[in-house]
Amino acid sequence: MQPKRNTWQREAVRVELVDAPGFVSAQELHRRLKEGGSTVGLATVYRALAHLAEVGDADSLQSPEGETLFRSCETSAHHHHLVCRRCGETRELAATVVEEWAGRVGAEHGFTEIGHVVDLFGLCPECSAGQGA
Numbered sequence: 001m002q003p004k005r006n007t008w009q010r011e012a013v014r015v016e017l018v019d020a021p022g023f024v025s026a027q028e029l030h031r032r033l034k035e036g037g038s039t040v041g042l043a044t045v046y047r048a049l050a051h052l053a054e055v056g057d058a059d060s061l062q063s064p065e066g067e068t069l070f071r072s073c074e075t076s077a078h079h080h081h082l083v084c085r086r087c088g089e090t091r092e093l094a095a096t097v098v099e100e101w102a103g104r105v106g107a108e109h110g111f112t113e114i115g116h117v118v119d120l121f122g123l124c125p126e127c128s129a130g131q132g133a
Contacts, residue, residue, distance in 0.1 A: 009040045009044045009048065010044075010048045010051065012033060012038055012040050013029065013033070013040065013044070013045055013048035013049060013052070014048070014052060014057065014072075016029055016032055016033050016036070016038075017029060017049070017052065017058060017070060017071065017072045018072045020032065020071065020072075021087075021088055021089075022071060022083065022084075022087070022088030022089055022090045023059075023061065023063075023069035023070060023071045023081075023083060023088055023090060024069060024070060024071065024088070025067055025068070025069055025070075026042065026045050026046045026049055026068070026070070027042070029045055029049070029070070030042045030045045033045065049070045052070070053070060056073065057072070057073060058070045058071065058072055058073055059071050059072075059073050059081065061081060061083070061117075061119045062117075062119075063121075064085070064121055071090065074092055077095075078095045078099075079092045079093060079094060079095050080092075080093045080095055080098055080118045080119055080120070081093065081119045081120065082119075082120045082121075082122070083119060083120070083121050083122075084121075084122065084123055084124035084127055085121050085122065085123060085127075086123055086124075086127040087124060087126070087127050089124040089126070089127075093120075098116065098118050102114050102116045102118075
């Protein structure tokens with residue numbers, strides 16, 4: 001795969017993603033860019049986010065509603081997320097416990113080369129106390 005040019009549009013998406021609180025959809029990021037006066041199109045936002053996720057500069061996950069959400073990576077190491085369903089507060093979780101569990105469950109059923117996607121959704125302490133967004 002050839003490296004992609006770093007266009008001003010891709011850079012605008014990257015900067016806005018870094019500034020966004022927690023995980024955001026492409027539509028939300030596009031709205032934020034437009035509110036800031038940017039002319040970047042929605043299709044360009046989708047392509048830029050896909051590229052950032054592909055090269056490891058963004059995390060992506062599926063929300064419980066099935067929407068793909070993105071955020072700027074804090075670490076390049078394999079990890080999982082604990083995400084507040086209400087305000088989007090996100091905590092990165094070490095992968096070790098999930099890795100051990102996935103390997104054990106796979107082995108119990110005779111499976112090998114186990115892969116997985118695990119993200120946890122709930123309410124953060126502030127939202128649980130009724131203070132969140």
